[in-house]
Amino acid sequence: MARSEANLAARGYTFGELMVAAAAREIGDGELVFVGVRLPMLAFVVARRTHAPRAVGLFENGVLRETPSTELLYTMGDPPNLRGATQCGAMLDVMGLLQQGRVDVGFLGAAEVDRFGNLNTTWGYRNKERQRLPGSGGACDIACLARRTIVLLAHDRARLCDRVGHITSPGFGNGEGWRRAQGLPPASGPSAIITTLGVLRFGHDGEAFLAAVHPGISVVEVLANTGWTLRVADELMETEPPSDAELSVMRELDPNRFWTR
């Protein structure tokens, strides 16, 4: 994380803050968003208070919020996330909305993501030993059913791998047509992978490509830290740095950068 601090000194924001800003911009105004905690929770608040004031947030414990919590959350069940909620229903209420196809965007983290956007949060592989990770939670449900799935994770070669060892949450499987063949809803699937180095998006064939690099990051560095031969967009973008408005929302909510260090 020393590098993130260097970035903070040189550019005025951390990688985490850049990822939150990039994630927030994936939320359209008026959209229904399956939020989760950590970076996506901050992204939802940033979106609500900048370009998407009518976005609605859903949480797996059954909470629906039209106004985001004004306090930092460590979990979606923290008391500030329930006080002032629009609705506190059951888990099936929000999962039902998801299955109906009403949820526009879902955010997910992952231990591993592969070239087709499949996620693994069940088994880790370090030093050739299998490590049991916590599992799906609601990630598999969101990956199966949300109209667009956005994945956030730190960019390194082990975590952005050619094929995940275990599909906890399906992306595009092995490519074009796979999701339909499995029986997954037609309007669903991975939309972007936001990392500490850039933003990946998906071609019609279901394979990820590099769509944008973050300021100060080279394509060579991204490729060297990706576990497969990553395709690069013809018109590669540079991620827009977080605006003052975006940063002020994040820092008001998370002044000690608990989630964005």
Added chain:
Amino acid sequence: MTAESKLLTMRDAIARHVPSGSMVLLGAQLEQMIPFAAGHELIRQSRRDLTLVGPISDILFDQLIGAGCVSRVMAAWVGNVSAGVGYCFRRAVERSIPRRLEVVDYSNFTMALALHAGALGVPFLPTYATLGSDLLKKNGNLREFSSPVSEEKLVAVRALRPDVAILHVQRSDAQGNAHIWGSLGVAVDGARAARKVIVVAEEIVEPSVIASDPNHTLIPGFLVAAVVHEPGGAHPSPVQGYCGRDHAFFTEYHERTRRLEDFEGWLARWVVQVTDRTEYWKHLGVARVQALAVKEHAFSAPADFGY
């Protein structure tokens, strides 16, 4: 007519209603209202071969696994929500320490559907969730089938009927008619799917208080086998309107359970050598308890049931 009180101490409730080998639903309200006091009593009474059922559970499943009470976990997520992995869970799965653990992986939605099916009294419910995932391949309670009414593949989620659901609630009467508000998760279905329910309440109130707001009565008392009055019994998880989340406790647990010997020390200090919840609260210390108290009440507007 006054029904007989179901009030029991935690010790008696666990002794009477949760034998070894039971399938137990815990953590139905996700990160809120996790029945830690009940879990600790299960550990003190040396239950074995439990099957734990729940969507996430936070660190309670990890503690029960580390204490050797569990032979099977059916859950969507086992770990420490604000701090990361659960080390006892990892030790059990990777190295069978302290004993072998069978894990049946669900997603949150499929767990909720399994309990909903149990609550509805049907053998399964259909969903698109988990299609294409390895959860579907490895969990025998998730089966792909062709829809009888459309040209689609679906997943049949087999009903779950836990032997007992332990649910922490804000308030209950002595018969177990209970009000819950805030984070509901799978509590309503969990109570109905289970063969019996233990209610753990912050407050015991008169039946008239419960009947004053029947929309908040999420557990009807006839489903309930025992009511335990255990204020603070969900610590370190929060109870809306009663107790905040002790974030530091979760972080400390993470740090102090990384090594097996450290976990054993943690378990002795916080569970085994603690006789009951009163002593546990003394152990926490006045400053910590005060820091978790509700700082600013936020009462809902009363609903008028008059006519």
